[in-house]
Amino acid sequence: MATQTDRPAPAVRHGAFHMLRVAAVDQLTDDSVAVTFAVPPELRSTYRFLPGQHLALRRRAVDGSEIRRTYSICGPTLAPDGPETLRVGVRLVEGGEFSTFALKELAVGDTVEVMAPAGRFVLEPKPGHFVAVVGGSGITPVLSIASTLLAHEPLARFCLIRSDRTAASTMFLEEVADLKDRYPDRLQLVNVLSREEQQAGLPSGRLDEARLTELLPALLPVESVDGWFLCGPFGLVQSAERALRALAVPRSRVHQEIFHVDDAVSPAPVTVAAPAHSSVTATLDGRSGTWPVEDGETLLEAVLRNRGDAPYACKGGVCGTCRAFLVSGEVRMDRNFALEPEEVEAGFVLACQSHPVTEQVELDFDR
Known part of the structure:
Protein backbone atom coordinates (compact mmCIF):
# COMPACT_ATOMS: atom_id res chain seq x y z
CA MET A 1 0.00 0.00 0.00
CA ALA A 2 1.32 3.46 -0.86
CA THR A 3 2.19 5.76 2.01
CA GLN A 4 3.31 9.38 2.05
CA THR A 5 4.80 11.74 4.63
CA ASP A 6 5.84 15.37 4.51
CA ARG A 7 8.89 17.31 5.62
CA PRO A 8 9.94 20.92 4.90
CA ALA A 9 10.25 21.32 1.12
CA PRO A 10 13.37 22.75 -0.51
CA ALA A 11 13.21 26.26 -1.97
CA VAL A 12 13.13 25.07 -5.60
CA ARG A 13 10.93 22.18 -6.70
CA HIS A 14 13.00 19.74 -8.71
CA GLY A 15 10.56 18.66 -11.40
CA ALA A 16 8.53 21.85 -11.71
CA PHE A 17 8.15 23.56 -15.09
CA HIS A 18 7.31 27.21 -15.72
CA MET A 19 6.17 28.87 -18.93
CA LEU A 20 8.87 31.22 -20.24
CA ARG A 21 8.46 33.56 -23.20
CA VAL A 22 10.86 33.33 -26.13
CA ALA A 23 12.67 36.67 -26.41
CA ALA A 24 14.93 35.82 -29.37
CA VAL A 25 15.78 33.03 -31.81
CA ASP A 26 19.20 33.62 -33.39
CA GLN A 27 20.48 31.54 -36.29
CA LEU A 28 23.99 30.31 -35.49
CA THR A 29 24.63 27.93 -38.38
CA ASP A 30 22.48 26.24 -41.00
CA ASP A 31 21.54 23.58 -38.45
CA SER A 32 21.63 25.38 -35.09
CA VAL A 33 20.00 28.27 -33.25
CA ALA A 34 20.34 30.08 -29.94
CA VAL A 35 17.04 30.48 -28.11
CA THR A 36 16.71 33.22 -25.48
CA PHE A 37 14.00 33.08 -22.82
CA ALA A 38 12.81 36.06 -20.79
CA VAL A 39 12.68 35.34 -17.05
CA PRO A 40 10.05 37.35 -15.11
CA PRO A 41 11.19 38.95 -11.83
CA GLU A 42 9.23 36.50 -9.66
CA LEU A 43 11.07 33.51 -11.17
CA ARG A 44 14.62 34.85 -11.31
CA SER A 45 15.68 33.17 -8.07
CA THR A 46 14.26 29.88 -9.40
CA TYR A 47 16.39 30.11 -12.54
CA ARG A 48 19.61 31.14 -10.82
CA PHE A 49 22.23 28.84 -12.37
CA LEU A 50 25.84 27.76 -12.13
CA PRO A 51 28.04 28.07 -15.23
CA GLY A 52 27.76 24.81 -17.15
CA GLN A 53 24.23 23.82 -16.09
CA HIS A 54 21.40 22.92 -18.44
CA LEU A 55 17.64 23.37 -18.79
CA ALA A 56 15.05 20.69 -19.50
CA LEU A 57 12.46 21.92 -22.01
CA ARG A 58 9.07 20.29 -22.46
CA ARG A 59 6.65 20.32 -25.37
CA ARG A 60 3.24 18.70 -25.20
CA ALA A 61 1.76 16.94 -28.22
CA VAL A 62 -1.89 17.05 -29.26
CA ASP A 63 -2.42 13.47 -28.03
CA GLY A 64 -1.30 14.44 -24.54
CA SER A 65 2.19 12.91 -24.76
CA GLU A 66 5.22 15.07 -24.10
CA ILE A 67 8.74 15.55 -25.41
CA ARG A 68 11.53 16.54 -23.02
CA ARG A 69 15.01 17.59 -24.06
CA THR A 70 17.90 19.19 -22.20
CA TYR A 71 19.95 22.09 -23.59
CA SER A 72 22.89 23.78 -21.90
CA ILE A 73 22.85 27.43 -20.92
CA CYS A 74 25.46 29.29 -22.95
CA GLY A 75 25.43 32.69 -21.22
CA PRO A 76 27.62 33.80 -18.32
CA THR A 77 26.47 33.86 -14.73
CA LEU A 78 26.56 37.55 -13.84
CA ALA A 79 23.40 38.47 -11.91
CA PRO A 80 23.48 37.38 -8.23
CA ASP A 81 19.70 37.75 -7.91
CA GLY A 82 19.03 35.52 -10.91
CA PRO A 83 19.05 36.03 -14.67
CA GLU A 84 16.77 38.33 -16.64
CA THR A 85 17.26 36.03 -19.65
CA LEU A 86 18.41 32.48 -20.31
CA ARG A 87 20.04 31.49 -23.59
CA VAL A 88 20.50 27.92 -24.83
CA GLY A 89 22.02 26.45 -27.97
CA VAL A 90 20.02 23.94 -30.01
CA ARG A 91 21.50 21.86 -32.82
CA LEU A 92 19.28 19.97 -35.26
CA VAL A 93 19.34 16.22 -34.70
CA GLU A 94 18.18 13.95 -37.50
CA GLY A 95 14.68 12.83 -36.57
CA GLY A 96 14.77 14.96 -33.42
CA GLU A 97 11.26 16.24 -32.68
CA PHE A 98 12.20 19.08 -30.37
CA SER A 99 15.24 20.31 -32.29
CA THR A 100 13.21 20.32 -35.52
CA PHE A 101 10.50 22.33 -33.77
CA ALA A 102 13.08 24.79 -32.37
CA LEU A 103 14.73 25.41 -35.73
CA LYS A 104 11.67 25.48 -37.96
CA GLU A 105 8.72 26.66 -35.87
CA LEU A 106 9.75 28.36 -32.63
CA ALA A 107 9.37 32.14 -32.82
CA VAL A 108 9.69 35.23 -30.64
CA GLY A 109 6.65 35.58 -28.41
CA ASP A 110 6.03 31.83 -28.10
CA THR A 111 6.11 30.23 -24.68
CA VAL A 112 7.95 27.06 -23.69
CA GLU A 113 7.80 24.97 -20.52
CA VAL A 114 11.21 25.17 -18.84
CA MET A 115 12.48 23.32 -15.75
CA ALA A 116 14.83 24.93 -13.24
CA PRO A 117 18.57 24.63 -14.06
CA ALA A 118 20.27 21.33 -13.22
CA GLY A 119 23.57 19.56 -13.79
CA ARG A 120 26.96 19.16 -12.13
CA PHE A 121 29.22 19.82 -15.11
CA VAL A 122 30.06 23.16 -13.56
CA LEU A 123 32.98 25.39 -12.60
CA GLU A 124 32.43 28.22 -10.17
CA PRO A 125 35.00 31.03 -10.59
CA LYS A 126 38.29 30.44 -8.76
CA PRO A 127 41.99 31.00 -9.50
CA VAL A 261 25.02 8.06 -26.61
CA ASP A 262 23.97 5.54 -29.24
CA ASP A 263 22.52 2.28 -27.94
CA ALA A 264 25.34 0.49 -29.75
CA VAL A 265 27.92 1.80 -27.28
CA SER A 266 25.87 1.05 -24.17
CA PRO A 267 27.27 -1.63 -21.88
CA ALA A 268 25.38 -4.91 -21.67
CA PRO A 269 23.06 -4.85 -18.65
CA VAL A 270 24.36 -6.78 -15.64
CA THR A 271 22.08 -9.72 -14.92
CA VAL A 272 20.96 -9.66 -11.30
CA ALA A 273 18.02 -11.60 -9.94
CA ALA A 274 15.20 -9.15 -9.17
CA PRO A 275 13.08 -9.65 -6.06
CA ALA A 276 9.60 -11.10 -6.61
CA HIS A 277 8.06 -8.10 -4.86
CA SER A 278 9.77 -4.77 -4.31
CA SER A 279 8.90 -1.22 -3.31
CA VAL A 280 10.53 2.16 -3.55
CA THR A 281 10.38 4.93 -0.97
CA ALA A 282 11.18 8.31 -2.52
CA THR A 283 11.59 11.74 -1.00
CA LEU A 284 10.97 14.62 -3.39
CA ASP A 285 10.46 18.28 -2.51
CA GLY A 286 10.04 17.40 1.15
CA ARG A 287 7.36 14.72 0.65
CA SER A 288 8.01 11.00 0.97
CA GLY A 289 5.98 8.12 -0.40
CA THR A 290 6.31 4.34 -0.69
CA TRP A 291 5.01 2.50 -3.76
CA PRO A 292 5.35 -0.93 -5.36
CA VAL A 293 7.75 -1.44 -8.26
CA GLU A 294 6.20 -3.45 -11.06
CA ASP A 295 8.11 -6.16 -12.88
CA GLY A 296 10.71 -4.67 -15.25
CA GLU A 297 10.10 -1.08 -14.15
CA THR A 298 12.87 1.36 -13.36
CA LEU A 299 12.63 3.17 -10.06
CA LEU A 300 11.88 6.41 -11.92
CA GLU A 301 8.91 4.78 -13.69
CA ALA A 302 7.55 3.55 -10.36
CA VAL A 303 7.88 7.00 -8.80
CA LEU A 304 6.34 8.73 -11.83
CA ARG A 305 3.21 6.58 -11.62
CA ASN A 306 2.58 8.24 -8.27
CA ARG A 307 4.51 11.52 -8.44
CA GLY A 308 4.27 13.09 -11.88
CA ASP A 309 6.63 15.87 -10.78
CA ALA A 310 9.64 13.56 -10.38
CA PRO A 311 12.60 15.13 -12.24
CA TYR A 312 13.77 13.59 -15.50
CA ALA A 313 14.58 14.57 -19.06
CA CYS A 314 16.38 12.09 -21.32
CA LYS A 315 15.59 8.76 -19.56
CA GLY A 316 18.77 7.51 -21.20
CA GLY A 317 21.34 7.82 -18.41
CA VAL A 318 22.98 10.84 -20.06
CA CYS A 319 21.63 14.10 -18.65
CA GLY A 320 21.62 13.28 -14.91
CA THR A 321 18.36 15.14 -14.21
CA CYS A 322 16.95 12.14 -12.30
CA ARG A 323 19.97 11.85 -9.97
CA ALA A 324 19.00 10.66 -6.49
CA PHE A 325 20.74 9.51 -3.33
CA LEU A 326 20.37 5.84 -2.47
CA VAL A 327 19.44 5.96 1.21
CA SER A 328 18.99 2.21 1.65
CA GLY A 329 18.71 -0.96 -0.38
CA GLU A 330 20.57 -2.03 -3.48
CA VAL A 331 19.96 -1.21 -7.15
CA ARG A 332 21.33 -2.16 -10.56
CA MET A 333 21.94 0.63 -13.08
CA ASP A 334 21.67 -0.34 -16.76
CA ARG A 335 24.06 2.41 -17.81
CA ASN A 336 25.56 5.62 -16.50
CA PHE A 337 26.99 8.41 -18.63
CA ALA A 338 26.09 11.26 -16.26
CA LEU A 339 27.46 10.57 -12.78
CA GLU A 340 31.11 10.99 -11.89
CA PRO A 341 32.77 7.95 -10.20
CA GLU A 342 32.96 9.99 -6.99
CA GLU A 343 29.19 10.51 -7.06
CA VAL A 344 28.53 6.80 -7.49
CA GLU A 345 30.91 5.99 -4.64
CA ALA A 346 29.08 8.55 -2.49
CA GLY A 347 25.79 6.71 -3.07
CA PHE A 348 24.10 8.56 -5.94
CA VAL A 349 22.23 6.73 -8.71
CA LEU A 350 20.28 7.56 -11.85
CA ALA A 351 16.66 6.70 -11.13
CA CYS A 352 15.88 6.27 -14.84
CA GLN A 353 18.43 3.45 -15.10
CA SER A 354 18.00 1.83 -11.68
CA HIS A 355 16.20 -1.45 -10.96
CA PRO A 356 15.70 -2.84 -7.45
CA VAL A 357 17.93 -5.68 -6.31
CA THR A 358 16.55 -5.72 -2.78
CA GLU A 359 12.88 -5.85 -1.81
CA GLN A 360 12.98 -2.33 -0.39
CA VAL A 361 14.81 0.65 -1.87
CA GLU A 362 14.81 4.22 -0.59
CA LEU A 363 15.76 7.24 -2.73
CA ASP A 364 16.17 10.90 -1.81
CA PHE A 365 15.85 13.32 -4.73
CA ASP A 366 16.38 16.35 -2.44
CA ARG A 367 20.05 15.73 -1.60
Whole structure:
Protein backbone atom coordinates (compact mmCIF):
# COMPACT_ATOMS: atom_id res chain seq x y z
CA MET A 1 0.00 0.00 0.00
CA ALA A 2 1.32 3.46 -0.86
CA THR A 3 2.19 5.76 2.01
CA GLN A 4 3.31 9.38 2.05
CA THR A 5 4.80 11.74 4.63
CA ASP A 6 5.84 15.37 4.51
CA ARG A 7 8.89 17.31 5.62
CA PRO A 8 9.94 20.92 4.90
CA ALA A 9 10.25 21.32 1.12
CA PRO A 10 13.37 22.75 -0.51
CA ALA A 11 13.21 26.26 -1.97
CA VAL A 12 13.13 25.07 -5.60
CA ARG A 13 10.93 22.18 -6.70
CA HIS A 14 13.00 19.74 -8.71
CA GLY A 15 10.56 18.66 -11.40
CA ALA A 16 8.53 21.85 -11.71
CA PHE A 17 8.15 23.56 -15.09
CA HIS A 18 7.31 27.21 -15.72
CA MET A 19 6.17 28.87 -18.93
CA LEU A 20 8.87 31.22 -20.24
CA ARG A 21 8.46 33.56 -23.20
CA VAL A 22 10.86 33.33 -26.13
CA ALA A 23 12.67 36.67 -26.41
CA ALA A 24 14.93 35.82 -29.37
CA VAL A 25 15.78 33.03 -31.81
CA ASP A 26 19.20 33.62 -33.39
CA GLN A 27 20.48 31.54 -36.29
CA LEU A 28 23.99 30.31 -35.49
CA THR A 29 24.63 27.93 -38.38
CA ASP A 30 22.48 26.24 -41.00
CA ASP A 31 21.54 23.58 -38.45
CA SER A 32 21.63 25.38 -35.09
CA VAL A 33 20.00 28.27 -33.25
CA ALA A 34 20.34 30.08 -29.94
CA VAL A 35 17.04 30.48 -28.11
CA THR A 36 16.71 33.22 -25.48
CA PHE A 37 14.00 33.08 -22.82
CA ALA A 38 12.81 36.06 -20.79
CA VAL A 39 12.68 35.34 -17.05
CA PRO A 40 10.05 37.35 -15.11
CA PRO A 41 11.19 38.95 -11.83
CA GLU A 42 9.23 36.50 -9.66
CA LEU A 43 11.07 33.51 -11.17
CA ARG A 44 14.62 34.85 -11.31
CA SER A 45 15.68 33.17 -8.07
CA THR A 46 14.26 29.88 -9.40
CA TYR A 47 16.39 30.11 -12.54
CA ARG A 48 19.61 31.14 -10.82
CA PHE A 49 22.23 28.84 -12.37
CA LEU A 50 25.84 27.76 -12.13
CA PRO A 51 28.04 28.07 -15.23
CA GLY A 52 27.76 24.81 -17.15
CA GLN A 53 24.23 23.82 -16.09
CA HIS A 54 21.40 22.92 -18.44
CA LEU A 55 17.64 23.37 -18.79
CA ALA A 56 15.05 20.69 -19.50
CA LEU A 57 12.46 21.92 -22.01
CA ARG A 58 9.07 20.29 -22.46
CA ARG A 59 6.65 20.32 -25.37
CA ARG A 60 3.24 18.70 -25.20
CA ALA A 61 1.76 16.94 -28.22
CA VAL A 62 -1.89 17.05 -29.26
CA ASP A 63 -2.42 13.47 -28.03
CA GLY A 64 -1.30 14.44 -24.54
CA SER A 65 2.19 12.91 -24.76
CA GLU A 66 5.22 15.07 -24.10
CA ILE A 67 8.74 15.55 -25.41
CA ARG A 68 11.53 16.54 -23.02
CA ARG A 69 15.01 17.59 -24.06
CA THR A 70 17.90 19.19 -22.20
CA TYR A 71 19.95 22.09 -23.59
CA SER A 72 22.89 23.78 -21.90
CA ILE A 73 22.85 27.43 -20.92
CA CYS A 74 25.46 29.29 -22.95
CA GLY A 75 25.43 32.69 -21.22
CA PRO A 76 27.62 33.80 -18.32
CA THR A 77 26.47 33.86 -14.73
CA LEU A 78 26.56 37.55 -13.84
CA ALA A 79 23.40 38.47 -11.91
CA PRO A 80 23.48 37.38 -8.23
CA ASP A 81 19.70 37.75 -7.91
CA GLY A 82 19.03 35.52 -10.91
CA PRO A 83 19.05 36.03 -14.67
CA GLU A 84 16.77 38.33 -16.64
CA THR A 85 17.26 36.03 -19.65
CA LEU A 86 18.41 32.48 -20.31
CA ARG A 87 20.04 31.49 -23.59
CA VAL A 88 20.50 27.92 -24.83
CA GLY A 89 22.02 26.45 -27.97
CA VAL A 90 20.02 23.94 -30.01
CA ARG A 91 21.50 21.86 -32.82
CA LEU A 92 19.28 19.97 -35.26
CA VAL A 93 19.34 16.22 -34.70
CA GLU A 94 18.18 13.95 -37.50
CA GLY A 95 14.68 12.83 -36.57
CA GLY A 96 14.77 14.96 -33.42
CA GLU A 97 11.26 16.24 -32.68
CA PHE A 98 12.20 19.08 -30.37
CA SER A 99 15.24 20.31 -32.29
CA THR A 100 13.21 20.32 -35.52
CA PHE A 101 10.50 22.33 -33.77
CA ALA A 102 13.08 24.79 -32.37
CA LEU A 103 14.73 25.41 -35.73
CA LYS A 104 11.67 25.48 -37.96
CA GLU A 105 8.72 26.66 -35.87
CA LEU A 106 9.75 28.36 -32.63
CA ALA A 107 9.37 32.14 -32.82
CA VAL A 108 9.69 35.23 -30.64
CA GLY A 109 6.65 35.58 -28.41
CA ASP A 110 6.03 31.83 -28.10
CA THR A 111 6.11 30.23 -24.68
CA VAL A 112 7.95 27.06 -23.69
CA GLU A 113 7.80 24.97 -20.52
CA VAL A 114 11.21 25.17 -18.84
CA MET A 115 12.48 23.32 -15.75
CA ALA A 116 14.83 24.93 -13.24
CA PRO A 117 18.57 24.63 -14.06
CA ALA A 118 20.27 21.33 -13.22
CA GLY A 119 23.57 19.56 -13.79
CA ARG A 120 26.96 19.16 -12.13
CA PHE A 121 29.22 19.82 -15.11
CA VAL A 122 30.06 23.16 -13.56
CA LEU A 123 32.98 25.39 -12.60
CA GLU A 124 32.43 28.22 -10.17
CA PRO A 125 35.00 31.03 -10.59
CA LYS A 126 38.29 30.44 -8.76
CA PRO A 127 41.99 31.00 -9.50
CA GLY A 128 43.72 28.38 -11.59
CA HIS A 129 44.40 27.00 -15.05
CA PHE A 130 41.49 25.18 -16.69
CA VAL A 131 41.14 23.40 -20.03
CA ALA A 132 38.14 22.28 -22.08
CA VAL A 133 38.12 19.81 -24.96
CA VAL A 134 34.81 20.11 -26.81
CA GLY A 135 33.22 18.91 -30.00
CA GLY A 136 30.28 20.40 -31.89
CA SER A 137 27.49 21.58 -29.60
CA GLY A 138 29.67 20.68 -26.62
CA ILE A 139 30.80 24.31 -26.78
CA THR A 140 27.49 25.42 -25.24
CA PRO A 141 28.08 24.78 -21.50
CA VAL A 142 31.78 25.53 -21.84
CA LEU A 143 31.01 28.97 -23.25
CA SER A 144 29.11 29.71 -20.04
CA ILE A 145 31.94 28.29 -17.92
CA ALA A 146 34.73 30.20 -19.69
CA SER A 147 32.93 33.54 -19.94
CA THR A 148 31.92 33.45 -16.27
CA LEU A 149 35.35 32.38 -15.07
CA LEU A 150 37.27 35.02 -17.03
CA ALA A 151 34.85 37.80 -16.05
CA HIS A 152 34.87 37.05 -12.34
CA GLU A 153 38.37 35.72 -11.59
CA PRO A 154 41.39 37.76 -12.81
CA LEU A 155 43.79 35.03 -11.64
CA ALA A 156 42.20 32.34 -13.82
CA ARG A 157 43.33 31.15 -17.25
CA PHE A 158 41.36 29.04 -19.70
CA CYS A 159 42.33 26.96 -22.73
CA LEU A 160 39.58 26.00 -25.15
CA ILE A 161 40.31 23.19 -27.60
CA ARG A 162 37.35 22.75 -29.91
CA SER A 163 36.67 20.35 -32.75
CA ASP A 164 34.10 21.02 -35.48
CA ARG A 165 33.38 19.58 -38.89
CA THR A 166 33.77 22.83 -40.84
CA ALA A 167 33.99 26.54 -40.09
CA ALA A 168 30.42 26.99 -41.32
CA SER A 169 29.14 24.39 -38.84
CA THR A 170 30.87 25.97 -35.83
CA MET A 171 28.40 27.17 -33.19
CA PHE A 172 29.02 30.43 -31.31
CA LEU A 173 31.94 31.33 -33.54
CA GLU A 174 31.56 35.09 -32.99
CA GLU A 175 30.94 34.77 -29.25
CA VAL A 176 34.15 32.79 -28.76
CA ALA A 177 36.10 35.25 -30.93
CA ASP A 178 34.77 38.16 -28.84
CA LEU A 179 35.84 36.35 -25.67
CA LYS A 180 39.33 35.88 -27.08
CA ASP A 181 39.51 39.60 -27.95
CA ARG A 182 38.38 40.55 -24.43
CA TYR A 183 40.86 38.26 -22.64
CA PRO A 184 43.77 37.77 -25.07
CA ASP A 185 46.31 36.92 -22.36
CA ARG A 186 44.10 34.56 -20.34
CA LEU A 187 42.18 32.67 -23.01
CA GLN A 188 44.03 30.23 -25.24
CA LEU A 189 41.96 29.14 -28.24
CA VAL A 190 42.72 26.10 -30.41
CA ASN A 191 40.42 25.24 -33.33
CA VAL A 192 40.50 21.92 -35.17
CA LEU A 193 38.32 21.13 -38.20
CA SER A 194 37.76 17.48 -39.05
CA ARG A 195 36.51 17.93 -42.63
CA GLU A 196 38.08 21.17 -43.82
CA GLU A 197 41.61 22.52 -44.09
CA GLN A 198 42.46 25.77 -42.29
CA GLN A 199 44.78 28.45 -43.61
CA ALA A 200 46.45 28.61 -40.21
CA GLY A 201 46.52 26.49 -37.09
CA LEU A 202 46.39 22.73 -36.69
CA PRO A 203 45.95 20.31 -39.60
CA SER A 204 42.45 18.97 -40.17
CA GLY A 205 41.35 15.62 -38.79
CA ARG A 206 39.59 14.04 -35.84
CA LEU A 207 40.82 14.55 -32.30
CA ASP A 208 41.26 10.89 -31.42
CA GLU A 209 43.14 9.45 -28.46
CA ALA A 210 46.52 9.23 -30.20
CA ARG A 211 46.35 12.77 -31.52
CA LEU A 212 45.26 14.23 -28.18
CA THR A 213 47.97 12.35 -26.30
CA GLU A 214 50.53 14.03 -28.54
CA LEU A 215 48.82 17.41 -28.85
CA LEU A 216 47.99 18.28 -25.25
CA PRO A 217 51.57 18.30 -23.85
CA ALA A 218 52.65 20.41 -26.84
CA LEU A 219 49.99 23.02 -26.09
CA LEU A 220 50.18 23.40 -22.31
CA PRO A 221 51.70 22.08 -19.07
CA VAL A 222 49.39 19.12 -18.56
CA GLU A 223 50.57 18.36 -15.04
CA SER A 224 49.70 21.82 -13.70
CA VAL A 225 46.17 22.09 -15.10
CA ASP A 226 43.66 22.38 -12.26
CA GLY A 227 40.61 21.08 -14.08
CA TRP A 228 39.70 19.44 -17.39
CA PHE A 229 36.22 19.75 -18.92
CA LEU A 230 35.30 17.33 -21.70
CA CYS A 231 32.03 17.85 -23.55
CA GLY A 232 30.52 16.68 -26.81
CA PRO A 233 29.99 13.40 -28.68
CA PHE A 234 30.66 10.18 -26.81
CA GLY A 235 33.62 9.25 -29.03
CA LEU A 236 35.46 12.53 -28.48
CA VAL A 237 34.89 12.56 -24.73
CA GLN A 238 36.02 8.95 -24.44
CA SER A 239 39.15 9.64 -26.53
CA ALA A 240 40.03 12.71 -24.45
CA GLU A 241 39.52 10.82 -21.19
CA ARG A 242 41.81 8.01 -22.34
CA ALA A 243 44.45 10.50 -23.48
CA LEU A 244 44.41 12.24 -20.11
CA ARG A 245 44.69 8.89 -18.36
CA ALA A 246 47.73 8.08 -20.52
CA LEU A 247 49.21 11.45 -19.52
CA ALA A 248 48.76 10.55 -15.82
CA VAL A 249 46.14 13.23 -15.12
CA PRO A 250 44.34 12.45 -11.82
CA ARG A 251 40.76 11.32 -12.37
CA SER A 252 39.53 13.87 -9.82
CA ARG A 253 40.56 16.71 -12.15
CA VAL A 254 38.55 15.42 -15.13
CA HIS A 255 34.89 16.34 -15.62
CA GLN A 256 32.76 15.27 -18.55
CA GLU A 257 29.34 15.71 -20.08
CA ILE A 258 28.00 13.71 -23.00
CA PHE A 259 25.05 14.97 -25.01
CA HIS A 260 24.02 11.72 -26.71
CA VAL A 261 25.02 8.06 -26.61
CA ASP A 262 23.97 5.54 -29.24
CA ASP A 263 22.52 2.28 -27.94
CA ALA A 264 25.34 0.49 -29.75
CA VAL A 265 27.92 1.80 -27.28
CA SER A 266 25.87 1.05 -24.17
CA PRO A 267 27.27 -1.63 -21.88
CA ALA A 268 25.38 -4.91 -21.67
CA PRO A 269 23.06 -4.85 -18.65
CA VAL A 270 24.36 -6.78 -15.64
CA THR A 271 22.08 -9.72 -14.92
CA VAL A 272 20.96 -9.66 -11.30
CA ALA A 273 18.02 -11.60 -9.94
CA ALA A 274 15.20 -9.15 -9.17
CA PRO A 275 13.08 -9.65 -6.06
CA ALA A 276 9.60 -11.10 -6.61
CA HIS A 277 8.06 -8.10 -4.86
CA SER A 278 9.77 -4.77 -4.31
CA SER A 279 8.90 -1.22 -3.31
CA VAL A 280 10.53 2.16 -3.55
CA THR A 281 10.38 4.93 -0.97
CA ALA A 282 11.18 8.31 -2.52
CA THR A 283 11.59 11.74 -1.00
CA LEU A 284 10.97 14.62 -3.39
CA ASP A 285 10.46 18.28 -2.51
CA GLY A 286 10.04 17.40 1.15
CA ARG A 287 7.36 14.72 0.65
CA SER A 288 8.01 11.00 0.97
CA GLY A 289 5.98 8.12 -0.40
CA THR A 290 6.31 4.34 -0.69
CA TRP A 291 5.01 2.50 -3.76
CA PRO A 292 5.35 -0.93 -5.36
CA VAL A 293 7.75 -1.44 -8.26
CA GLU A 294 6.20 -3.45 -11.06
CA ASP A 295 8.11 -6.16 -12.88
CA GLY A 296 10.71 -4.67 -15.25
CA GLU A 297 10.10 -1.08 -14.15
CA THR A 298 12.87 1.36 -13.36
CA LEU A 299 12.63 3.17 -10.06
CA LEU A 300 11.88 6.41 -11.92
CA GLU A 301 8.91 4.78 -13.69
CA ALA A 302 7.55 3.55 -10.36
CA VAL A 303 7.88 7.00 -8.80
CA LEU A 304 6.34 8.73 -11.83
CA ARG A 305 3.21 6.58 -11.62
CA ASN A 306 2.58 8.24 -8.27
CA ARG A 307 4.51 11.52 -8.44
CA GLY A 308 4.27 13.09 -11.88
CA ASP A 309 6.63 15.87 -10.78
CA ALA A 310 9.64 13.56 -10.38
CA PRO A 311 12.60 15.13 -12.24
CA TYR A 312 13.77 13.59 -15.50
CA ALA A 313 14.58 14.57 -19.06
CA CYS A 314 16.38 12.09 -21.32
CA LYS A 315 15.59 8.76 -19.56
CA GLY A 316 18.77 7.51 -21.20
CA GLY A 317 21.34 7.82 -18.41
CA VAL A 318 22.98 10.84 -20.06
CA CYS A 319 21.63 14.10 -18.65
CA GLY A 320 21.62 13.28 -14.91
CA THR A 321 18.36 15.14 -14.21
CA CYS A 322 16.95 12.14 -12.30
CA ARG A 323 19.97 11.85 -9.97
CA ALA A 324 19.00 10.66 -6.49
CA PHE A 325 20.74 9.51 -3.33
CA LEU A 326 20.37 5.84 -2.47
CA VAL A 327 19.44 5.96 1.21
CA SER A 328 18.99 2.21 1.65
CA GLY A 329 18.71 -0.96 -0.38
CA GLU A 330 20.57 -2.03 -3.48
CA VAL A 331 19.96 -1.21 -7.15
CA ARG A 332 21.33 -2.16 -10.56
CA MET A 333 21.94 0.63 -13.08
CA ASP A 334 21.67 -0.34 -16.76
CA ARG A 335 24.06 2.41 -17.81
CA ASN A 336 25.56 5.62 -16.50
CA PHE A 337 26.99 8.41 -18.63
CA ALA A 338 26.09 11.26 -16.26
CA LEU A 339 27.46 10.57 -12.78
CA GLU A 340 31.11 10.99 -11.89
CA PRO A 341 32.77 7.95 -10.20
CA GLU A 342 32.96 9.99 -6.99
CA GLU A 343 29.19 10.51 -7.06
CA VAL A 344 28.53 6.80 -7.49
CA GLU A 345 30.91 5.99 -4.64
CA ALA A 346 29.08 8.55 -2.49
CA GLY A 347 25.79 6.71 -3.07
CA PHE A 348 24.10 8.56 -5.94
CA VAL A 349 22.23 6.73 -8.71
CA LEU A 350 20.28 7.56 -11.85
CA ALA A 351 16.66 6.70 -11.13
CA CYS A 352 15.88 6.27 -14.84
CA GLN A 353 18.43 3.45 -15.10
CA SER A 354 18.00 1.83 -11.68
CA HIS A 355 16.20 -1.45 -10.96
CA PRO A 356 15.70 -2.84 -7.45
CA VAL A 357 17.93 -5.68 -6.31
CA THR A 358 16.55 -5.72 -2.78
CA GLU A 359 12.88 -5.85 -1.81
CA GLN A 360 12.98 -2.33 -0.39
CA VAL A 361 14.81 0.65 -1.87
CA GLU A 362 14.81 4.22 -0.59
CA LEU A 363 15.76 7.24 -2.73
CA ASP A 364 16.17 10.90 -1.81
CA PHE A 365 15.85 13.32 -4.73
CA ASP A 366 16.38 16.35 -2.44
CA ARG A 367 20.05 15.73 -1.60
